Amino acid sequence: MGALQLHVFYLILLLTISSQVISKQGEWKSATATYTKQADASIITEGACGYGDLYKASYGKYSAGLSTMLFNKGSTCGACFEVRCVDHILWCLQGSPSVILTATDFCPPNYGLSSDYGGWCNFPKEHFEISEAAFVEIAEKRAEIVPVQYKRVKCERRGGMRFSMSGSAHFFQVLITNVGLDGEVVGVKVKGSKTGWMPMARNWGQNWHSNINLVGQPLSFEVTASTGRTVASYSVAPANWQFGQTFEGKQFK
Structure with missing residues (x-):
């Protein structure tokens, strides 16, 4: 085989592998789902992703707690999933309608119960705990x-990413919400007017922190999604920002 033929062969092979990877990303996978009852139709607030009020965070009733396998130590927080009920003639709604859910919480395992009855979030089960309001859009409530x-699907968000400040002069923390694209933040950097770009560490969920005193400096943020794409929001917070405030930056497109 000549050099040109060999090059063409490897090019075709590479394109074939790439198309298979892209195909797998869009494939449906099997899991289970239950719902939790809340007065406001949402799932429990103050969950493991740190979003607090899910309506204020713009996720509302279309939120989900994920089992250990899907939660991935909090990295999956903010990711969007399309979910549909299947293969149950009694409980699934006709036509298998789907809902788009945002990962906002962790569904803890219960190894005192069988994974087939009660221990639905036990490792390595793939399970979604969703709000009652979202559940009844795909299945009978009696189930x-x-x-x-x-x-996994693209997250459709209105407006830019939101940066909520908390902590103190010696422990600066920012909660990042309303993230578009794949919704999954894997890296954050912060920059003050007196500093260069500094990487932040994941505290829990989508809370990121730094031990550098940034009070009194306008702040810029660089956010990297799991796809590898990065968006920088310059001077998103003015010099007189205060803890407890939320600011809006750029958005993935």
């Missing part, structure tokens, strides 16, 4: 647990 299929 205790339903088989579902899911796939």
Whole structure:
């Protein structure tokens, strides 16, 4: 085989592998789902992703707690999933309608119960705990647990990413919400007017922190999604920003 033929062969092979990877990313995968009852139709607030009031964070009733396998130590917080009920003629709604959910919480395992009854979030089960309001859009409310299929989808967000400040002069923390694209933040950098770009560490969920005193400096943030794409929001917070405030920056497109 000549050099040119060999080059063409490897090019075709590379394109074939790439198309298979892209295909797998869009494939439906099997899991299960239950719902939790809340007076305001949302799932529990102050969850493991740190979003607090889910309506204020713009996620509301279309939120989900994920089992250990899906939660991935908090990295999946903010990611979007399309979920539909399947393969149950009694509980699934006709036509298998789907809902788009945002990962906002962790569904802890219960190893005192069987993974087939009660221990639905036990490792390595893939499970979604969603709000009652979202559940009834895909399945009958009487169902205790339903088989579902899911796939990762692009997060459609209104407005820019939001940066909520908390902490103190010696422990600066920012919660990042309303993230578009794949919704999954894997890296954050912060820059003050007196500093260069500094990487922040994940504290928990989508809370990121730094031990540098940034009080009195306008702040810029650089956010990297799991796709590898990065967006920088310059001077998103003015010099007189205060803890407890939220600012809006750029958005992934």
